[in-house]
Amino acid sequence: MNDRITRLTTTQSDFDSALAKLLAWDDSVDHQVNESVRHILREVKTRGDAAVLEFTEKFDRLKVGSMAELEMDKGRLQAALERIPRDQRVALEKAAERVRDYHERQDQKSWQYEDEDGTILGQKVTPLDRAGLYVPGGKAAYPSSVLMNAIPAKVAGVGELIMVVPTPDGVVNDMVLAAAAIAGVDRVFTLGGAQAVAALAYGTETVPAVDKIVGPGNIFVATAKREVFGVVGIDMIAGPSEILVICDGKTDPDWIAMDLFSQAEHDEQAQSILISPDAAFLDAVEASINKLLPTMEREEIIRTSMIGRGALIHVADLKEAAEVSNRIAPEHLELSVEDPQAMLEDIRHAGAIFMGRYTAEALGDYCAGPNHVLPTSGTARFSSPLGVYDFQKRSSLIGFSPKGADRMGRVASVLARGEGLTAHARSAEYRINE
Amino acid sequence: MNDRITRLTTTQSDFDSALAKLLAWDDSVDHQVNESVRHILREVKTRGDAAVLEFTEKFDRLKVGSMAELEMDKGRLQAALERIPRDQRVALEKAAERVRDYHERQDQKSWQYEDEDGTILGQKVTPLDRAGLYVPGGKAAYPSSVLMNAIPAKVAGVGELIMVVPTPDGVVNDMVLAAAAIAGVDRVFTLGGAQAVAALAYGTETVPAVDKIVGPGNIFVATAKREVFGVVGIDMIAGPSEILVICDGKTDPDWIAMDLFSQAEHDEQAQSILISPDAAFLDAVEASINKLLPTMEREEIIRTSMIGRGALIHVADLKEAAEVSNRIAPEHLELSVEDPQAMLEDIRHAGAIFMGRYTAEALGDYCAGPNHVLPTSGTARFSSPLGVYDFQKRSSLIGFSPKGADRMGRVASVLARGEGLTAHARSAEYRINE
Numbered sequence: 064m065n066d067r068i069t070r071l072t073t074t075q076s077d078f079d080s081a082l083a084k085l086l087a088w089d090d091s092v093d094h095q096v097n098e099s100v101r102h103i104l105r106e107v108k109t110r111g112d113a114a115v116l117e118f119t120e121k122f123d124r125l126k127v128g129s130m131a132e133l134e135m136d137k138g139r140l141q142a143a144l145e146r147i148p149r150d151q152r153v154a155l156e157k158a159a160e161r162v163r164d165y166h167e168r169q170d171q172k173s174w175q176y177e178d179e180d181g182t183i184l185g186q187k188v189t190p191l192d193r194a195g196l197y198v199p200g201g202k203a204a205y206p207s208s209v210l211m212n213a214i215p216a217k218v219a220g221v222g223e224l225i226m227v228v229p230t231p232d233g234v235v236n237d238m239v240l241a242a243a244a245i246a247g248v249d250r251v252f253t254l255g256g257a258q259a260v261a262a263l264a265y266g267t268e269t270v271p272a273v274d275k276i277v278g279p280g281n282i283f284v285a286t287a288k289r290e291v292f293g294v295v296g297i298d299m300i301a302g303p304s305e306i307l308v309i310c311d312g313k314t315d316p317d318w319i320a321m322d323l324f325s326q327a328e329h330d331e332q333a334q335s336i337l338i339s340p341d342a343a344f345l346d347a348v349e350a351s352i353n354k355l356l357p358t359m360e361r362e363e364i365i366r367t368s369m370i371g372r373g374a375l376i377h378v379a380d381l382k383e384a385a386e387v388s389n390r391i392a393p394e395h396l397e398l399s400v401e402d403p404q405a406m407l408e409d410i411r412h413a414g415a416i417f418m419g420r421y422t423a424e425a426l427g428d429y430c431a432g433p434n435h436v437l438p439t440s441g442t443a444r445f446s447s448p449l450g451v452y453d454f455q456k457r458s459s460l461i462g463f464s465p466k467g468a469d470r471m472g473r474v475a476s477v478l479a480r481g482e483g484l485t486a487h488a489r490s491a492e493y494r495i496n497e
Numbered sequence: 498m499n500d501r502i503t504r505l506t507t508t509q510s511d512f513d514s515a516l517a518k519l520l521a522w523d524d525s526v527d528h529q530v531n532e533s534v535r536h537i538l539r540e541v542k543t544r545g546d547a548a549v550l551e552f553t554e555k556f557d558r559l560k561v562g563s564m565a566e567l568e569m570d571k572g573r574l575q576a577a578l579e580r581i582p583r584d585q586r587v588a589l590e591k592a593a594e595r596v597r598d599y600h601e602r603q604d605q606k607s608w609q610y611e612d613e614d615g616t617i618l619g620q621k622v623t624p625l626d627r628a629g630l631y632v633p634g635g636k637a638a639y640p641s642s643v644l645m646n647a648i649p650a651k652v653a654g655v656g657e658l659i660m661v662v663p664t665p666d667g668v669v670n671d672m673v674l675a676a677a678a679i680a681g682v683d684r685v686f687t688l689g690g691a692q693a694v695a696a697l698a699y700g701t702e703t704v705p706a707v708d709k710i711v712g713p714g715n716i717f718v719a720t721a722k723r724e725v726f727g728v729v730g731i732d733m734i735a736g737p738s739e740i741l742v743i744c745d746g747k748t749d750p751d752w753i754a755m756d757l758f759s760q761a762e763h764d765e766q767a768q769s770i771l772i773s774p775d776a777a778f779l780d781a782v783e784a785s786i787n788k789l790l791p792t793m794e795r796e797e798i799i800r801t802s803m804i805g806r807g808a809l810i811h812v813a814d815l816k817e818a819a820e821v822s823n824r825i826a827p828e829h830l831e832l833s834v835e836d837p838q839a840m841l842e843d844i845r846h847a848g849a850i851f852m853g854r855y856t857a858e859a860l861g862d863y864c865a866g867p868n869h870v871l872p873t874s875g876t877a878r879f880s881s882p883l884g885v886y887d888f889q890k891r892s893s894l895i896g897f898s899p900k901g902a903d904r905m906g907r908v909a910s911v912l913a914r915g916e917g918l919t920a921h922a923r924s925a926e927y928r929i930n931e
Binding site: 150151153154155157158161165168169174176182183184186187189191192205206207238274275293295296300315317318321322324325327328329359360361365403404407410411412413414415416417418419421422423424425426427428429430431432433434437438440442443444445446447448450452456457458459460461462463464465467468471472474475477478479481482483484485486487488489490491493494 | 584585587588589591592595599602603608610616617618620621623625626639640641672708709727729730734749751752755756758759761762763793794795799837838841844845846847848849850851852853855856857858859860861862863864865866867868871872874876877878879880881882884886890891892893894895896897898899901902905906908909911912913915916917918919920921922923924925927928
């Protein structure tokens with residue numbers, strides 16, 4: 064490579080600011096995109112199907128007579144499943160099975176308990192009535208993403224799962240449709256962009272309104288999701304993908320280089336960082352990077368990403384590696400070390416943690432079981448992988464016995480009067496036993 | 498009352514549109530507020546303490562020499578606790594105990610399991626490092642809100658909980674400080690408005706940056722929270738408070754009228770709705786409303802709210818009442834009926850459900866145990882009460898055995914190549930046992 068990948072060491076005096084600069088990511092909103100998205104949302108909200116058809120003709124160059132032509136029936140999904148190569152079908156089915164198994168363990172149950180006064184307290188868990196899944200069309204069409212978004216919704220018990228996927232110029236992706244068939248998606252519309260998000264959020268004559276919209280998309284889709292948040296729920300707005308590898312220096316450097324590439328190949332903004340207490344190992348991985356790069360199909364994307372946003376960081380020991388990792392709060396964290404379980408207690412923030420030399424991050428993208436939709440850009444400090452819990456919500460349950468209402472009514476009365484809310488106080492006082 | 502409260506019946510031909518009109522709530526953003534908030538955020542982000550001091554002097558008319566003067570030490574909180582009337586202290590402590598007991602049941606545990614290949618899968622639950630709690634100053638200063646926001650954070654194990662509360666003109670609220678002492682808040686700054694949100698989100702020389710900001714506030718606070726979302730986590734942006742009461746007609750109509758008032762007194766935009774299959778009971782409650790209204794301290798607010806946004810809805814039976822309730826997805830739902838547990842299975846969307854004639858909603862606001870921070874404006878369709886889970890996040894755990902990596906590497910390889918991501922494929926293939 065002409066330019067070298069960034070090297071940092073925690074002993075350099077400006078390490079903190081150099082790390083901050085490396086991680087800085089500008090996700091400021093594009094004013095023009097905002098205006099255009101707001102226009103599309105308004106039109107679809109007020110004019111429904113007619114507006115959706117116009118935008119689909121304009122952006123996807125797809126002219127149809129009615130919305131009905133933009134719905135794909137289940138036979139079409141099933142046909143795609145039967146048409147794809149046998150090994151791909153088997154792999155999709157195996158991946159779906161493992162993803163389903165893992166997510167079933169996230170299912171939450173309602174609970175109730177009774178206190179000594181006979182008062183009942185609890186929490187009722189209910190799945191969403193209807194969820195919408197956005198799937199990008201074109202080259203970024205990932206069947207794995209269909210599985211990862213749809214399966215948690217189905218495990219949660221969502222009543223109806225509606226997928227939208229643009230088919231620019233009428234091009235459909237059989238693997239995506241096959242994944243939808245395997246995951247049990249209920250309805251599919253060939254719509255995309257902000258108009259698809261609007262249709263799902265507000266509903267049209269043909270597309271039913273959903274309660275939550277999940278799934279990745281371009282800047283128009285992300286902006287539209289941000290705008291409709293509140294009308295419906297949304298998942299996280301994702302930034303560029305990231306991997307942080309912590310290695311004790313005893314993993315094959317080619318393996319580590321390829322693990323870094325597996326994020327870098329996503330796009331030029333993806334971020335791949337390696338941390339090690341072994342400086343010679345950092346050299347060895349850099350040599351592997353230089354050796355392997357010319358053999359990669361997506362060489363240019365990987366090169367740009369590695370030089371622009373990648374880094375090799377030297378630390379004193381694995382303890383310090385964990386500290387630096389916590390500051391980064393990476394989306395993907397590989398612990399390529401002898402005893403990853405021992406390191407685990409020092410790791411506080413990460414979307415997913417890949418433990419041990421055999422756990423390539425790429426396995427997690429497809430078929431390990433856990434979700435590949437993960438918090439990016441340091442948001443693992445406060446948010447979680449997509450899961451069954453994103454498709455369920457809780458309602459608190461409170462049932463006072465007369466005795467409990469008498470006892471706690473007195474407490475509520477004092478506090479309500481302290482806050483000057485006398486209707487609250489009197490409502491509670493009616494239930495006090497004089 | 499001069500104007501009467503709205504009456505609807507599900508048999509009227511325009512019921513659907515009349516209900517939609519009743520529920521409509523415009524939360525469109527104010528452009529001027531937006532600009533002003535963005536300016537404040539930018540200034541605090543770049544100039545830190547200096548900007549915070551300027552805005553505090555400007556908006557709260559509070560001139561101090563340094564940020565240190567805007568921090569309240571724990572002694573000051575403790576003094577407030579000792580100064581408030583004895584019955585208020587006992588009530589706050591009793592409420593805190595019940596809130597803590599309930600929330601402890603929401604604590605989530607990490608889990609791991611091993612599959613037949615020796616591969617480990619799991620989920621690690623970690624509390625947030627640091628959370629910020631916004632508490633409004635002035636007349637809307639509610640100590641109950643301090644308990645409801647702070648206790649779940651402490652139960653979750655948040656490392657440091659930082660409260661901000663404006664003290665316009667230097668006026669402090671002892672009950673709020675006492676509640677902070679009881680809840681175990683770690684640090685308190687007398688800051689408010691968008692500048693407080695900015696200080697918590699970005700950090701300043703004095704105020705440490707937090708990972709999530711919760712708590713209610715005015716339009717400037719809400720707009721600032723919306724803007725910093727992504728940099729930090731936030732709780733829901735709350736709309737006006739709502740109550741929906743379903744009554745079989747056998748509860749004292751005065752009780753029901755007062756329950757409706759207890760929401761209506763919050764503000765003119767609050768919404769109180771009663772649904773009953775008993776038309777004569779709706780008349781009786783309306784009579785109670787007219788009788789009780791002149792006796793209320795907050796008569797004008799209640800009147801405006803009841804006439805502007807309240808409604809009495811006649812339905813065929815309790816089954817239909819549940820259906821209408823699910824369409825509304827209310828923040829608070831009172832089931833003032835003989836057998837609330839039997840009705841529970843028909844209720845899909847509600848922030849909190851108050852079961853039986855003795856369960857005044859007001860009890861839930863203070864001391865029942867469950868949280869009073871609840872999803873408003875129909876967002877109970879997809880979101881939950883504030884809880885311990887809002888202060889914890891999950892990391893997926895994946896640890897492949899060599900055998901597991903061999904088996905699943907083959908699956909990942911097929912899928913990655915199907916998606917054209919060959920670095921992913923090769924990273925997985927390195928771990929395949931040839």
